[in-house]
Amino acid sequence: MTLVTVIIPNYNGRKYLEECLNTLKLQEEVETEVIIIDNGSTDDSVSFIKDKYPEHLLIENQENQGFSQAVNQGIKASDTEYVFLLNNDTALEPDCIRNLLDCIRRDDYIFAVSSRMVRYKERDKMDDAGDEYTVLGWTYKVGDGQSTSRYKEIRDVFSACAGAALYRRDILHKLGLFDEKFFAYLEDVDISYRARINGYISIYCPGAVVYHHTSSTTGSRYNVWKIKLSARNNIYLAYKNMPWPQLLVNSPFLLLGFLIKYIFFIKRGQGKHYREGLVEGMRTLHKVEKTAYRSENRGRYFKIEYQLLRNIFKFP
Numbered sequence: 001m002t003l004v005t006v007i008i009p010n011y012n013g014r015k016y017l018e019e020c021l022n023t024l025k026l027q028e029e030v031e032t033e034v035i036i037i038d039n040g041s042t043d044d045s046v047s048f049i050k051d052k053y054p055e056h057l058l059i060e061n062q063e064n065q066g067f068s069q070a071v072n073q074g075i076k077a078s079d080t081e082y083v084f085l086l087n088n089d090t091a092l093e094p095d096c097i098r099n100l101l102d103c104i105r106r107d108d109y110i111f112a113v114s115s116r117m118v119r120y121k122e123r124d125k126m127d128d129a130g131d132e133y134t135v136l137g138w139t140y141k142v143g144d145g146q147s148t149s150r151y152k153e154i155r156d157v158f159s160a161c162a163g164a165a166l167y168r169r170d171i172l173h174k175l176g177l178f179d180e181k182f183f184a185y186l187e188d189v190d191i192s193y194r195a196r197i198n199g200y201i202s203i204y205c206p207g208a209v210v211y212h213h214t215s216s217t218t219g220s221r222y223n224v225w226k227i228k229l230s231a232r233n234n235i236y237l238a239y240k241n242m243p244w245p246q247l248l249v250n251s252p253f254l255l256l257g258f259l260i261k262y263i264f265f266i267k268r269g270q271g272k273h274y275r276e277g278l279v280e281g282m283r284t285l286h287k288v289e290k291t292a293y294r295s296e297n298r299g300r301y302f303k304i305e306y307q308l309l310r311n312i313f314k315f316p
Contacts, residue, residue, distance in 0.1 A: 004032045004097060004166070006084045007074030009067055011039040013088035014048055016213060021053055023092040030097045032084070035059065035077055037070040066183035071162070075172055083172070087163040089213040091120065099207035100166040103154060111200035112167045112192060114160035115208040116151065124148055127212045130157025130204035131189055135250050135308035136257025137234050139189050142204070152206050158307060159192035160202040164210040171200060179240075181287055185226065186233040193241040196304055197297050224273045227265065231277025234258070236288050243293045246301060250308075 006024055010017065024034060034056040038046050040063040049058050059073050071085055082104065084097060096115065103113045117128040126143035129151040133139050141161065143151045160167075162178075165188070175194045178187045192202050214221070238247065238254055258278060265274040 002031045002033050002080055003101065004030060004082045004084050005074070005078035005080045005169075006032050006034045006086055006097075007071055007078065008034065008036045008086050008088050009039060009070035009074070010036055010041060010045055010049075010088045011064055012041045012043045012045065014041070014043045014045045016089040017045065017048065018052070019091050020086070020088055021056070023090075023094075026094045027092065027097045028094045030101065032097065033057070033078070033080065035074040037061065037073050039064040039066070039070055066180065067162075068178040068180045068182050068184065068187045072177045072180060075169065075177060078169060081169060082166055083169050084166045085162045085164070086210075087212065089120075090117075090164055091211045092164075093209040096208045096210060097166070100205055103203060103205040103208070104166055104168065106154075106203075107201075109200050110168075110203055111171050111195040112160035112165050112202040113208070114157055114202060114204045115164035115166075115210040116204070116206045117161065117164055117210050117212045118148055120211040120213045123211065126151060127214055128161045128163070129206075130155075130202070131159040131161050131192075132311045132314065133158045133189055133193070133237075133308060134257070134311040135253040135305070136260070136312060137238055137254045138257055138261070139186060139234070139237075151204070154206060155204050157202050157204045158196070158311065159189040160204075162188035163212065164208075165202075166208075171195065174198075179236075179288075182233050182236060183229060185230045186237050190233075190237055190240065193237070193304075194291055197241065197291060197300055199297075199300060222265075222268065222270065224270070227270055227273045228277035228280070231261075231274050232281035232284075235278060235281025235285070239285055239290070240288050241291050243301065246305060250305075 037059045039061050100113050104110050114130040119125045119127045126146050128141040129143035265271045
């Protein structure tokens with residue numbers, strides 16, 4: 001019985017696809033289905049997939065629809081209990097998906113499991129051990145650049161990194177799937193935030209090792225496109241998920257956080273791009289649907305607020 005559908009969004013990732021798809025074939029004790037969503041690639045990704053991997057379902061978009069819409073297309077086309085979202089620029093250890101399944105089955109309230117992501121070209125360094133979010137409006141990758149000798153324990157994280165994460169498909173549908181207004185970046189934190197509001201958690205699985213070519217799709221960590229989208233989506237993330245009283249209380253922290261980031265990017269000569277992202281976020285807030293507030297979730301909001309404050313002091 002197939003339990004897991006692997007969903008891979010692809011945009012001009014031909015040079016990475018073969019290794020990624022071949023490591024999926026080597027997965028131990030787990031039968032998977034694979035859905036690849038091509039976002040209007042201009043390289044030979046589509047012809048390569050059709051020629052070499054005809055057994056996989058290929059969904060072709062005529063233009064780049066963004067990460068959120070692409071993975072939603074894959075989720076809607078799947079019918080397994082779990083879906084594994086995977087970047088195309090990755091390679092998996094043979095026991096990766098089996099270990100993810102072992103972790104998510106520990107508790108019915110586990111919504112998502114984040115893999116142990118390691119830098120592909122520096123395999124003694126971590127890339128991501130789950131994502132955290134702070135009251136300053138900052139999101140950060142746990143363990144980024146640190147030794148792989150660390151982060152060997154299963155633990156709670158605010159959000160699984162959707163670059164290599166296993167999700168319960170029924171809960172994804174219950175939450176409304178990924179918000180396509182985000183296009184790319186922070187959509188995984190947003191859905192994990194909504195999951196926490198509804199009583200679900202995300203955890204980190206150290207046994208699920210994934211090697212990742214960092215920033216291969218966007219080209220660099222601080223490119224113009226990423227800076228603007230991330231700044232805009234940080235505005236969306238707080239506005240969408242915090243009820244008005246919480247947003248009011250947190251506004252001084254959020255303003256401070258945005259100011260610090262603005263100064264950081266000014267020093268890099270990229271302040272204009274960050275500012276433009278913030279302005280776009282504020283200007284288009286009317287397009288964002290706020291997460292519905294329900295009184296039965298009041299206690300969870302207090303717990304989340306504590307997490308956001310605590311995560312300031314855990315910031316690497």
